[in-house]
Amino acid sequence: MASEVAAKHPKPDTVCGECKCQGNLHDDRFDKLQDIIDKYKDQAGSLIPVLHEAQQLFGCLPEDVQVFVAKGLGIPESEVYGVVTFYSLFSLKPKGKWTISVCLGTACYVKGAADCMEELKKELGCDVGGTSEDGLFTLEGVRCVGACALAPVAVIGDTVYAKVKPEDIKGILAEFVEANSTEARAS
């Protein structure tokens, strides 16, 4: 199996071409994926747990990974693709470092969530479901996070932001950008 992977990615830094995985499709990740497949191989209903761990490993499920999983589990590629596109937790495209979930439930909506969303789109330069150019943020809309008293609500990473106003957006994003560069300097 290893030789097959090597043939596909002759150099460790080869970009897969299908996604923005930043040239991280190293051989050893496919070796790890093979270990994951071997772990689940003989169990019924193994596709979803394998895809789950594959997504943790690669950040997303690009074509190479899906084809590899299909072959490894002996199921058709079209079936893997069907499952990946069916569940919203699987992603074909790499996600940003942080996911911004803007609540678009009724309460948040009437309190101006749509304006916040517009501001976010403008600041991030991407649409809902998209990822900012710098790879830091993925923007998503969600239906009610169960914190209507705090409307409008946005969740970034693990942090909940309450009563968000469009004019707050710039400042909030700056905190994360700052945290990211501090982290980068530290390493």
Add this chain to the structure above:
Amino acid sequence: MADERKKVTLTIDGIQVEAYEGEMVLEAARRAGIDIPTLCYHPAIGPIGSCRVCVVEIENGKGLPASCVTPVREGIVVRTNTDAVREARRTVVELILASHPQDCLSCERNGKCELQDLAMRLGIREARFRREKEHKESDTSSAALVRDMDKCILCGRCVSVCGEVQNVAALGFAYRGTDAMVTPMFERGLADSKCVSCGQCARICPVGAIYEKEEWQKVAELINDPDLHVVVQVAPAVRASIGEEFGIPAGTPVTGKLATALKRLGFDAVFDTQFTADLTIMEEGTELLERLKTKGPLPLITSCSPGWIRYAETFHPEFVPNLSSCKSPQQMMGAIIKTYYAEKTGIDPDKIVSVSIMPCTAKKFEASRPEMDASGYRDVDFVLTTRELAKMIRQAGIRFQDLPDGEFDAPLGISTGAGTIFGVTGGVMEAALRTVYEIVTKKPLGKIEFSEVRGLDGIREAEVDLGGTKVRVAVAHGLSNANKLLTHIKETGEHYDFIEVMGCPGGCIMGGGQPRSMDPDIAMKRAAALYTEDRGMELRKSHENPAVVRLYEEFLKKPGSDVAHRLLHTTYEGAEEAAEVSRKEAM
């Protein structure tokens, strides 16, 4: 043989019905003469249970179960025509119609559409719901098939036949809810998927969502061009099925009417692919004897079915060296038309248009393969399916059912019964055995019919004694059966000398270009038509075909000669890679 399944008795619409345990309510009802409407159900695949059109009421049961996936039980009381049932069925179909284009008049399936029939049968007279669906461009990337996803009703028949029956799984469901669609991986075109062009999806699609890439109108135009010599060949399986398009009972061979119809359409010469089926037997039989002698790659596997060839190239490249190098009868006929026939008639091959009528969609793909032009001209210029020919005949105002019998033109219209049975699973094997036996033993065959390779079991095996040499043969039809057989060989190393594979379940008679049918016994009826035809032929062995003998005398010299190899044989994708692998293994 007595059926040993347990019997149960149930009541359907007040009628006592006997059924076997494990049967579905739908099947039991149909046997009792109650025709529950269906949409996703098709006899060629297992029940899907997705469309909910076949719902019924069961006394003391919950809700309205779908009868196609509800097993019969002792004593249940089923009602199939209550107000609630009718209302539910109507709503289901109205909701399907809501996101279905209303352009029936210009649809490929106009007048032959299961959704149209159903709407009429359920008495739907107005479009109550309307949903604007985003328009998707049709996928025309394949040489054989067109997918119009605006028309798709997501019944899942194509996904089922592609994955389960054909083991290809080029098509699958993706996304969900209102975004759900049937598509190859990553919404690619069929040409960029693992599709082998077998067209089983097109044969069973209930609506106009998948159909063959049509070329019949173009051919009708070219026939009228006085500068062109338009020649047609017609495959054996077409004569076993085209009558159905004109109300002739299934299983009636219509060879004579077919020849007359083609002449009346204005083709300049009407030839029979059975002629080159006989020729294939000469070439392939010689190849088999050669390989038996040199022990070089065995089993030899037949190469007449282009869907099967594509499947082997894509899914089992390790068996590519086993494929016979013979072109299919369609391509052989094309090559002979543009060389031997052109020479004999003194017609410039550049002015010859070679058309073929095939039960098959993969034949369109095969004719488009770049290597199919050894004569310097395309072997075959246009391939029409049986269904396309029926359209052409209808458009021309020819009353097919009333036609007198005609004959194919000499010399490429002369054939034997061995060529006829090429259209049914086991037929190529039987035709080859009839000839190879006589060549090897130099004795006339006592019993001409090899019943052991006949029938519709997915895989059949036999041992044939060729004058002391025992030859092990196997027949598989439908690609999942082919897959089963090849996997078995790979895993066990079991030895076979000669294998026939036809890509479609039942063989060409059930090809992707054949008339659509909901009759569960249709394969048996069409097979019977070909076997009847064979029995009625004067000559039943390929090597006795006088026109084939003459072709060798005048042009090809002998089977396997250089000129035969140049014109009648071909190469496959992956052949070099496979050779490389075996070289490495030998080292």
